[in-house]
Structure formats: structure tokens, C-alpha cells
Amino acid sequence: MHDGRLGVAGLTKVFQTKEGPVVAVDDVHLDVAAGEFFSLLGPSGCGKTTTLRMIAGLESSTSGSITFGGRDLAPLPSAARNLGMVFQSYALFPHLTVLENAAYGLRVRRTPDSHTRERVMRLLDVLGLGGLHGRYPSDLSGGQQQRVSIARALAYEPDMFLLDEPLANLDAKLRVQMREEIRRIQKELGVLALYVTHDQEEAMSVSDRLGIFNRGRLMQVGAPTEIYRNPTSLFVADFIGKINFFPAVFEAGGSARLAGDWSVAPATIHPLGADEAESFKLGSKGVVAVRPEHLRLQRNHDGAVGIPGRVRRKLFLGSVTRYFVTCDASLSEVIVETPRPIDEVGEGDGVNLSFDGTDGLGYTRGARP
């Protein structure tokens, strides 16, 4: 009996185009445990779907290996890998009924008809499709079609459950409901799930762990909280949630000097890539990143410490109050969120921004990973 882990090592995909070779997936390493819900998250065109399709066997890899339970998947064609997959377009067979769609994989496996029917009907029931088994996909709503495609993917107990942007075609309310349902079923069946999405909220809420992709590279892997609290690169910090970047000069002792001649000692310091430093026009400086909820606002007065700025807009949103602060010493407009509105700070007021060093994330060139 194998351990049911998915292992991806050095996976690379190079597409040959008229303009020359394009590296779509660049040396990706992954290790996903049995029963884990793992998301591949990133902006469009970052290589996450190509990675999934290589794991599915729908795309060949240029180099690298994919193993499941220690077994190399390379010699196995897609059909022999025992996978279940949900496509963005659902890809339901329009000429087959709901029951026939869901039973397709079992029929292929030559499961006895009575057994097939019983299994599939139960699965359809679990998915809230009871009574719809005789309908054709064109008679179903988007959400129902989605459920049928999930039933089709899971009916034959696949080793892996692959989902490629499964919720992209649903409206916002249904998306939240479906993603909870997908996770519930996945946990009940204990099947390893790989979930591709560009929606960070979706990925953060359903995944046990997730991997953030950018330009074909896997930037960081971790649990949602870990990635939110400790992004190891400016890209991940910027991509996940809202964050403010303050250029800073890092000193030998690990403290960072920011504008307003104010120094903090960030809890973590990560290396800053040369390309990132260049794309943010940092010169030789590093960056201290702070989440909006960790920033403090104070009306500008004599002796106030922190980075000076001016409130452009104050937005009362109920559970939080959000301030947009124009600040010369930040890479872009600063966002501050406080649980309660601060009465003495209004629009047009000069303010000082500060935060605890332990809430600051430092990025500087030459830092050790």
C-alpha cells in the first residue's frame, strides 16, 4: 500500500512558439499529502493550469517528474492515471443524461450496471441532484451542471481530484456555497484535491495549503495563515490580501530606517530579488511591508513618531473603517484599517503612520533566506 502522496520535481514546460521558446512552467517542486486540499493560485498565464494539465497527462512535460504514491506517472497515459477532473466549462457530455454523465467513468471501468447505478444515484443525492438523473445537461442551471461534473469526476473513486477554475462561471453567491460543498465532499471522501484558481479569497478559504505561482515559477507554498502572515517575497505579499510597502534602509543590526527618521526592527527579513527591486524602483533600498490592520494612525502633532502622510479619504465600512493616506514615503497610496473609526482623524488631516516591529515584514537584498 502506497502513501498516496503526489510528488512533483523539477517540472518544466517549454512551449515552442513563432517568437521562440516560452517557459510556461519553470522547475516546479511540489509535495502534496494524501487527503490534502491543495490549491495552485496565481494570476492568469502564470503556469498553474499548465501544471495541472501535466499532472493530468493532458499536456506533456519538457522535463521533470510527477509521481503518485512513489510511482512515476510519466509512462501512464491520461486515461490510466485514475484521476477525476472538473473543467472550467464543466465539459458535460451534452448527448448523455445526468446519470449517464456521472456513470461514464464507471462504465469505462466495466463496473456492473446495478452497482454503478446505485453508487451514482447515491452520489447524485449527496450532491443535491436527486431526481434530476434523467435530465440532459442543457436542462440544468450552471450550479447543477457544476455538481454533475463533480459527480462524474468522483464516481469511480479517483486517486486525485483535479479542479481547473471550477467556479469561474458561477455567480458570486453560488461560488461561496459551492466551494464549501466541494471541500466538504473532498474531506468526506479523503481524496487528494488539486485546485487551480486565480481567486485568492477562494484559495485561502478552501485549501489546507496552497502554492502561489508567478510567471511559471512556484513562489511559495504554505498554509493560508502562514502565507498571509509571512509572505517570503514582495510578489506574494502584494498578491495575497492588501499590504503597504515602505522603502527602508536596512542596518547591520536588522533594524530598518523608514521615512520620518523612524526605525523599526521587523520580525522577519526575507531576501529581495534583483528583479523585484528593479520593478519597484527601489535602488539599493529594501522594503518594510505592513498589513492595513497593523498600521496605527495618529494626528500629526509635535513629537509624533512615524511616517508622515495626509488622509485623502475615510471610508466607514461597518466592521472596519478604511483610510486612504497619501504618503511620499510609500510605494503607493497607504491603506489603513481600524476596527473603530478614529474620530479626531478626518479627510484632509495630516497624520503619522506607525506600527509594531513584530508586524513588519522586511525584504532586503542580500538577506539570508
Next chain:
Amino acid sequence: MTTKSVALPPTKPRRAKRDLFPVFVGLITGAVLVLLLVYPIGKALLSSFVQQGDALAIENLTLANFGRFITSPLYKSALLNSIVVALATTALATLLALPAAYAMARVKMPFKNLLMSLSVIPLIAPPFIGAYSWVLLLGRRGIVTVFLQENLGITLPSIFGPFGIILALSLSYFPFVFLIVQGALAAADPYIEESAAIAGAKGWRILRTITFPLVAPSIASGALVVFIRALGNVGVPSVLGGDYYVLPTLILFQVEGFFNLNGAAAIAVVNVLLVLAFLLIVRRFSGKKRYVTLTGTTQRSKQNDSLGARVFANAYVWGLMALALVPQAMVVFSSFAERWAGSLLPTRYGLGNYRLILGNVLEPIINSVWLAGVATLLALAFGTLTAYVSLRRRFPGKWLLDLTIMLPFVLPGIVTGVAYLTTFNSGPIVLTGTAVLLVFGYFVRRLAYAFRSVSASIGQVDPQLEEASTICGATWGRTMRRVTLPLIAPGMLAGGILVFSTLIGELSVTIMLFSGKTKTVSIAIFEYLTSHRIAPASAMGTVVIVITLLLVFLASRLLGKSMAEMFR
């Protein structure tokens, strides 16, 4: 994580498992196309440089066959006549079609769907079957001729010769231009014309500077089809030509009169050269312009509903359709005429003509049905295979496959016939007079149609459906059987019916390749017509027209498309 792990052993680049399916299909396709297309064309080309009776050898190569286009008055006039007929037909057909296309696309009219379906009929019914109707109407003692002469004193030119041929061909082929231009106009983004109007342009100026340039490529491709058809048509000039020869009838004359295959091949080569010349001229004027905007919004273009426009549009379109359907209507009408001699109209009606052909009609119909049927099945099977590979797989040399399959589109049928006759009459493969040769000829003639209609169906099937089936564990064969084929089946069936119905009345290949045992219904009608036995010809013609119309109607129902869309 993202940093490269030094501890991992280097993974050597692994070649993806080679997908042998396209190679397999490529080889079969290549073999079939070489045997049935490239080899015959090559051999016919070669034998056009050899004189009749000489062996195919380097030392026998001569330009003598082509020299006859300079020395022989018959050859010279046939070449000139062909150019005149083809150009005049193209011009007349285009001129007839354009106002009708514009009216249908831009003027509010009732019964548009009916009109669209009617416009397809001249394309379905073989033109030679209706050609003799013009003799009955406009001949020396035709109904119209007599009427005009006695009441108005007008004398018409003889129907035998260029007048009749150009008239019959134009009215048969104008729908090619009409359908494609009407489609382009209907699909054109109405905002383009509206923005021209907002910019201050008036009606005629918009038509000239915006609308016409937008549909010019469509007009060109429609005209090209008409030109190729007119240049290659053998039936109409045989019926209406008299001693006015064009290249296809000259080919027929050389083959039937002298069995001079080398001479016929040379004429065929000249025929193809004319097609290529016209193709190049058209490309030069419209080749580089591609207007992607044509398939833009779903917004329907504004319909002109002024009274004047509607009266004119209705009168013109209905008048044109009526005129175009005169030959078919006359065939059906005269099939019920039992006695029609020396009088303006028949003196007795009945089913006598049908009784007359009863004994003779069965064998040709059976021949036509099974020859066309086998060829259709072959074309469909082969067309599906190649269309699938061409759309779903990437492989080097794909453009060559697409190009070769489409090649018969620009080769007149009689040229294919001549090439087959020359090639398979002697040499390693001898098939002259066999049904196999006819089936091959039909197959090659219609492969492009089958390929196109199946391609359109496969294009409608989301490739993710096939991937989903594969992920579920299905093999390629099972995916094909359970998913792809069921989804493209209606398209295949409709394409098959279309191919089949147009093969039932096929004449230009058949006339070169048939033998006593494989006489088809089109040959039977042709023989009746050329021996002026109109009564049985019209009865048999009616049978063919009715069968083909019913089949095409059935196909359009199956596909849920209008009859007009199937021919566009």
C-alpha cells in the same frame, strides 16, 4: 520550494510518448490522395505532352497537342468561346445576384426564409436537366419566341449557341454569389455603416465607400466559384451548344469521337490554366484584404422599410427567383405533357411519360444510388478522419493536407474525368469502364465537401469534452465512439446527404468514366436530351429533381439549418 534543490538528481528531458494516430492517418491520407489525385493529375499532365498512340516517354514529349490551339480553327474557337462564356456567365450571374443579396439583407421583405430556400434549388438540380427548357421557351418555335414574334414582332437570337448557354448557366449559378454576399451583408456589423452615416455620408456614398468594399472579398469568392463552374460545365453546352464548341464539349468530342485521350488531356490542361489565371487575377484584387469585423455583433442591421424600396426589392427578388426556377418548373411541366407537337402548349396531359420510362428508369437509378452511396460513405469516412486530425492534432505538413483535400474544388469535374480516363486506361492500374473508377472519381470530387461539413461539426465540439472522457479513463477509441462521433453525427449525416444528392445528378465526371454497365440516371437523361427525346428526359429529370430536393430538405431539417446555410 522555489529555490533549486541541489540534492535532487538531475531529471533528464523526457520525450512525450509519440502519438502515432496522426502519423497513421497522415500515411493513409497521403497514399489515397497520391493515388487518386496527384498521380492521375501528374499522368494526365504528362500525357498531354505526348501524341495519341505514342508511349509515355521522354523522347516522345511534344507540344503538338497544344499546337492545335493555334493551327485548328475548332480548337481556337472553342478556347475563345470558353473564355467568353465563362466571363459573361460570371459577370451576368454577379450582376443578377448583387441587387437580390442587398435587398434580402437590407430591405424589409416577407417570406425571406422561403426565398432563401428557393434560391438553393438551381444549385441542387443539375443545370443540364433544365437547359432544354429554354429551347421549349425560347427556341425557334418556343412558347415565348412565338408569342413575341406574333404579338410584338420581336425576333430573339437563336437559343443554340452562346446566348442560351450563358443564360442557362447564369441562372443556375447566380445563387453562389447571392448566398455568400447575402450572408456577408447580413453578418456585417451595422455600426460600421451607421458610423459612416453619422459622419455625414449619404446612402449611395455609404454603399460605394463602406458596404461594397466590405463585401468585395465575398463577391470575389462567389464569382470565382461561378467562373470555375461555368468553365467546367459540359452538360449545358452539350444540350444548347449545337456546333458552338467550348473546351469541355471539345474534350467530350475528342474522347467520344476519336478516343484521343492525349488531346483531351491537353484541352483539360488549358482549361485548368484558365481557372488558375482567373484565380490569380481575383487574388490580386482581393487577396490581401481580410475584414475580420464582418462577424461582429449580434445586432441585426437596420432594414429599409420605405415603400419604394420594398416594392422594388420584392419585384426584383421574386422576379429573379421565378426566372431561375423556370427550367426546373418546365421540366416538371413537360414531364406531364403527353402530346406536345406543333402547338404552343401540350394538347394532352397525363402520366404517359412516366410509364414510358418505367422500364428504363430503374437500372440507371439503381446505378446512380449505389455508386453515389458508396462514394458518399467513402468520402464521409475519409473526410471525418482527416478533418479530425486536421483540427485536433498538430503535426508538420498539415497545410499540405488541407491544401490537397481542397484541390478538387478548383478542378472542373471534366478535368478529373479526363485525368482518370488517361491514367487508369493503361499503365500499372487499369480500371477503365469499371464501377470502381466511377466511385473513385465521385469520391475525389466530393471529398472536399465532406471534409468541410465534418470540419464544421467538429469545430462545434469543445475539445474539453474529449479530455473529460480521457480523464474518466476512456481510451481514444472509446472517446471517439461514445463522445465525438455521437456529437458530430448529425453534421456527418447532413454532409453525407448533401454529397449524395449532388452525386445523383453528377454529369461531368460520369460522362468521362461510365460504361454500359454503369450507366447512371444523369447519363440516361443526357442521352435522351442530346437525341431530343424530351418527354422521357423530363420525366426522369423530374424524378431526379424531386429526390435531390427531398434529400436536401431532410438534411437541413436534421441539421436544424436552413437550406441556404448549407450551401454557403
